[in-house]
Amino acid sequence: MAGREVQFGVALKNFTTYPDEPSIDEIVDYTTRAEALGFHSAWVWDHILLGSKRPFPFLEALSTLAALAMRTTRIRLGTGVCVLPLRNPVILAKVLASIDLLSKGRLILGFAAGWYAREFEACGVPFKERGKIFVRNLDILKKFWTEQAVAGAVDGYVFNGAVMLPKPVQRPRPPILFGGYVDAVLRRIVRYGDGWLTYFYTPDSFRKNWGRIHALAREHGRDPAELRNVSQLPIYAARTFEDADRGIREFIGRYFDVAPWSESTPDSAIRGTPEQCAEQLARHIAAGVEHIVFVPYEYRTDQLDIIARDIIPRLRGMTAGVTA
Helix, strand or coil: CCCCEEEEEEECEECCCCCCCCCCHHHHHHHHHHHHHHCCCCEEEECCHHHHHCCEEEEEHHHHHHHCCCCCCCCCEEEEEHHHHHHCCCHHHHHHHHHHCCCCCCCCEEEEEEHHHHHHEEEEEHHHHHHHHHHHEEEHHHHHHHCEEEEECCCCEEEEEEECCCCCCCCCCCCEEEECHHHHHHHHHHHHHEEEECCCCHHHHHHHHHHHHHHHHHHHCCCHCEEEEEEEEEECCCCCCHHHHHHHHHHHHHCCCCCCEEEEECCCEEEEEEHHHHHHHHHHHCCCCCCHHHHHHHHHHHHHHHHHHHHHHCCCCCCCCCCC
16 A cells, blocks of 8 residues: 655644734734645644633634635645534534535544543533543534434434535535544544544654554454544754754643643654754654644744745655555
């Protein structure tokens, strides 16, 4: 099986550190710049509430994508990731179908079950039941997108020949990736999803877990070649490795949590000169990464320019390594 040519996307600053607040104008400008530079995709983060010691101001992810759909023409638009159990699945099916229509079929869905208990409590969703709710909500989404009329009842949702139109542009539906780390999530991917979206993994960690997903796919009678993957990686291209290393670690420390039960680590950061960054990225591609989503240092536009001009050309034509 031949490897797939690698695609490159960029994460967007729809959340900030307090007391700053995200700016939709800046996000639109950043995304249109990424589109002009040839990036394949742009991804929003998702939380309704986040922050224990201090809040993280967040622009709601799906509203942000709707705005971007109207200001861009080519770049794919993704959720990295949408916390699926927190939202009413019928309303969510309508919102996501509408975004796919607004964007003319450019939506990519990343879903996860969530991890921040306070957010679930505030939204009235049982945190300990989030895995079960995830599967239920996903099933409802798929039904409304692929069936002419939905019938049946589950957990208080009653569908008496319910019809949702228009359907998404993409047929049978937009691609769905699952984010997560534990074995239950990896099993869920091969049963219900189109692939895996991961966050701050080293090449070795990615290779091991992607291999596990392939093995589970075969156990379930599914062809592993059907599955896709996306890897979110922080990046800082600077004059020296030392400068980049200091800067990216400080950036990660201010903006991001690394779950102790995952293999996510600041050591996954791509940093150094453009040549060093390309060498590091080549190792991720060799490990099997097919779609790299950059989280640029401080979301600076000059980093977008450097990545597009001095790093990606060194990787053009590379294909992702294949897991046996």
